[in-house]
Amino acid sequence: MCATTHNKWLLAALVVLASLSATLQQNIAQNYSSGVLRMAKAAQIRAYIDAERASCDDFYEFACGRWRKLHASSASKPRSAYLDQLQDLYVRKSADMLQSGRETDNTADRKLTKFFESCRNEVAVQRLGLLPIIEFVDLHGGWPAIKLQSWYENEYDWLKVVGELRRRLGVDILIGLEVVPDFEENDMNRLKVGAPKLKLGGKQLYLDSSYDDEREDYRDDIAEKLHKYFPDMGERWAKEVAQQVLDIEQHLAKGLPDNAKLTLPQMTRQRFVSELKSAYGNYVDLNRYLTLVVNQTIYSKVYETPEEYFSNLVEVIRDTPKLHIANYTMWRVLEHLDFAGEINTPNNDNWCVRKIISFLPAQLQNMFNRNYNNILMVNELQSTWADIKRTFHDELDTELEWLSDSTRQHAKQKLEKIRLRLISHEDTELVDQLRDLDIQPGQYFSNLINVLEWQTQHKLQALFSKPKSAQPEVRLPRYNPQNNNIEIPIVFLQSRFFWDAEYPHALRYATLGYLLAHEMLRGFDAAGRRYDQHGYQRSWWDAASTETYDDRAKCFAENHYNNFKYRGQNLFSAKAEELSILDSGAVAIAQHAYQNWWSNVEDREDVLSKESLPLLEYTPQQLFFIGFAQLWCVDYHDSVEKFESTPEPLRVNGALANLVDFAREFKCEMGNKMHPQRKCELF
Numbered sequence: 009m010c011a012t013t014h015n016k017w018l019l020a021a022l023v024v025l026a027s028l029s030a031t032l033q034q035n036i037a038q039n040y041s042s043g044v045l046r047m048a049k050a051a052q053i054r055a056y057i058d059a060e061r062a063s064c065d066d067f068y069e070f071a072c073g074r075w076r077k078l079h080a081s082s083a084s085k086p087r088s089a090y091l092d093q094l095q096d097l098y099v100r101k102s103a104d105m106l107q108s109g110r111e112t113d114n115t116a117d118r119k120l121t122k123f124f125e126s127c128r129n130e131v132a133v134q135r136l137g138l139l140p141i142i143e144f145v146d147l148h149g150g151w152p153a154i155k156l157q158s159w160y161e162n163e164y165d166w167l168k169v170v171g172e173l174r175r176r177l178g179v180d181i182l183i184g185l186e187v188v189p190d191f192e193e194n195d196m197n198r199l200k201v202g203a204p205k206l207k208l209g210g211k212q213l214y215l216d217s218s219y220d221d222e223r224e225d226y227r228d229d230i231a232e233k234l235h236k237y238f239p240d241m242g243e244r245w246a247k248e249v250a251q252q253v254l255d256i257e258q259h260l261a262k263g264l265p266d267n268a269k270l271t272l273p274q275m276t277r278q279r280f281v282s283e284l285k286s287a288y289g290n291y292v293d294l295n296r297y298l299t300l301v302v303n304q305t306i307y308s309k310v311y312e313t314p315e316e317y318f319s320n321l322v323e324v325i326r327d328t329p330k331l332h333i334a335n336y337t338m339w340r341v342l343e344h345l346d347f348a349g350e351i352n353t354p355n356n357d358n359w360c361v362r363k364i365i366s367f368l369p370a371q372l373q374n375m376f377n378r379n380y381n382n383i384l385m386v387n388e389l390q391s392t393w394a395d396i397k398r399t400f401h402d403e404l405d406t407e408l409e410w411l412s413d414s415t416r417q418h419a420k421q422k423l424e425k426i427r428l429r430l431i432s433h434e435d436t437e438l439v440d441q442l443r444d445l446d447i448q449p450g451q452y453f454s455n456l457i458n459v460l461e462w463q464t465q466h467k468l469q470a471l472f473s474k475p476k477s478a479q480p481e482v483r484l485p486r487y488n489p490q491n492n493n494i495e496i497p498i499v500f501l502q503s504r505f506f507w508d509a510e511y512p513h514a515l516r517y518a519t520l521g522y523l524l525a526h527e528m529l530r531g532f533d534a535a536g537r538r539y540d541q542h543g544y545q546r547s548w549w550d551a552a553s554t555e556t557y558d559d560r561a562k563c564f565a566e567n568h569y570n571n572f573k574y575r576g577q578n579l580f581s582a583k584a585e586e587l588s589i590l591d592s593g594a595v596a597i598a599q600h601a602y603q604n605w606w607s608n609v610e611d612r613e614d615v616l617s618k619e620s621l622p623l624l625e626y627t628p629q630q631l632f633f634i635g636f637a638q639l640w641c642v643d644y645h646d647s648v649e650k651f652e653s654t655p656e657p658l659r660v661n662g663a664l665a666n667l668v669d670f671a672r673e674f675k676c677e678m679g680n681k682m683h684p685q686r687k688c689e690l691f
Contacts, residue, residue, distance in 0.1 A: 263320030593691030
């Protein structure tokens with residue numbers, strides 16, 4: 009297929025899908041025909057396939073080979089993934105919701121809408137300019153040559169300035185500060201002080217000569233923004249300050265760990281604040297800094313991480329002119345408030361939504377759920393879940409012979425109790441949380457400052473209370489062993505992303521079915537077997553079943569160890585082994601559920617026509633495996649040194665290489681990479 013034709017099909021898919029994403033769900037069915045939807049989905053799938061790659065040698069590259077050409081990562085966006093588009097769709101729909109002018113249900117909704125409207129009010133933002141920020145950051149000597157034409161170095165108290173900015177805006181300048189759960193005690197929080205997050209990331213990007221171009225781009229971007237928003241200061245001044253910012257951050261980066269793979273406990277030590285005062289003296293008076301931020305003396309121990317950072321910071325403060333420190337502080341405030349970002353660009357709606365997500369995610373999800381709740385999608389979700397659940401129940405009866413009878417019965421009881429739960433938030437609680445937050449029309453930066461002050465105080469107050477269970481951002485279904493539920497985030501329920509009535513069922517089972525099966529199996533793996541059907545921490549496996557599971561799990565370690573090499577690193581670990589077990593089991597269960605659905609279809613000819621797509625010469629079964637693989641299309645930038653989980657290409661190939669059905673559908677010969685002689689199976 010020639011490049012021109014390929015690009016035409018891709019353009020058609022993107023135009024239609026983008027249009028669909030921006031349209032309210034209740035209007036979509038009326039505006040788009042079945043043929044257009046199926047054509048768009050087919051064009052999208054075809055756009056990512058690299059047909060020149062042999063499917064039996066590297067199926068991930070076959071299914072996702074063109075992804076990186078179409079959605080390349082970069083230094084500023086080091087990871088580009090298909091699943092990230094789900095969040096992009098959520099952002100676009102939220103922007104449509106917030107500007108629609110519809111009636112809002114409560115005061116929390118109204119505050120979100122006011123914030124959004126003030127953010128997208130370009131006229132008001134440009135008229136006020138930096139004035140709200142400068143008036144807020146009216147600290148003695150804080151704005152050299154801008155707020156104060158005569159700036160006196162000996163009067164500049166850098167630590168007081170950055171301390172007050174941290175207390176009020178939550179911005180980490182030169183010193184990073186966070187409230188974290190104690191590593192050993194479950195009922196207390198501690199302060200963690202150390203390195204702040206630097207814009208470019210790790211040590212390598214600041215100091216390695218191979219990243220000279222990235223650093224130059226970073227410096228030039230700062231200079232361009234400073235000149236744009238301080239035109240009276242001149243281009244030369246903007247370039248000088250930009251160079252000062254880069255120089256300081258390069259010096260700060262020398263205190264970062266050399267090994268990016270170290271865990272937090274490995275590079276952390278506990279110290280009393282008085283010890284920190286003795287270690288770093290007046291150059292970096294951490295006792296004074298913490299008192300300024302928390303507004304009281306800290307007597308308990310704090311975590312210091314990484315261990316070498318503050319010794320290096322002493323050198324930075326000692327060797328850097330105060331004017332440069334002041335300019336750096338000024339820039340970090342502007343950067344934290346995103347003054348030079350997309351706020352002043354046309355069509356900044358999505359950017360404004362992302363600001364709300366960063367500060368008030370629960371409130372936005374609650375509003376989104378009430379506006380976009382689609383009962384048809386919920387019903388289809390429940391229907392697919394019932395099929396996955398039924399398939400696994402049948403396998404417990406007939407195929408998992410390695411389980412003892414007693415453990416098998418307990419497994420059935422636990423499976424029966426697993427429920428899907430849509431993550432929601434109490435309206436009253438969300439309204440109460442925002443009661444003291446003041447949001448005014450047409451005052452974006454004043455509103456932003458108010459939100460930051462509100463958020464910072466809430467986070468600092470956590471130091472004086474018991475840790476709450478972490479609530480990470482959830483975009484995909486997640487199994488919770490403590491209540492034996494699969495939690496479904498609101499972001500996940502969006503039409504035409506994973507499934508649609510007009511798409512082949514093969515794609516629904518390959519994506520939605522697989523994700524549900526994957527989380528279901530977490531209730532039955534090495535960790536899940538420690539929780540019973542009610543969520544109590546009680547092992548319900550007998551010794552024989554546990555021993556057999558562990559023996560079979562060794563196959564995944566032995567088979568995959570040499571295949572878990574990615575960019576020269578061997579990434580196999582106990583965590584990767586468990587993920588391999590879940591991936592292999594989930595895709596097998598999802599495929600069996602699809603086969604069961606197909607075997608129960610009455611009108612085969614009519615359904616078969618819908619199980620294929622135009623432009624794609626693949627069988628429904630092949631389409632299932634392609635749909636599963638494309639769920640994980642991703643591109644990592646060369647600067648990514650550490651992977652939090654098994655990279656997606658390894659997950660796709662590892663799972664499918666264990667399936668005989670996959671090898672049969674793609675006619676892989678025994679001995680091919682995707683059809684090894686020895687296969688591993690647990691579920």
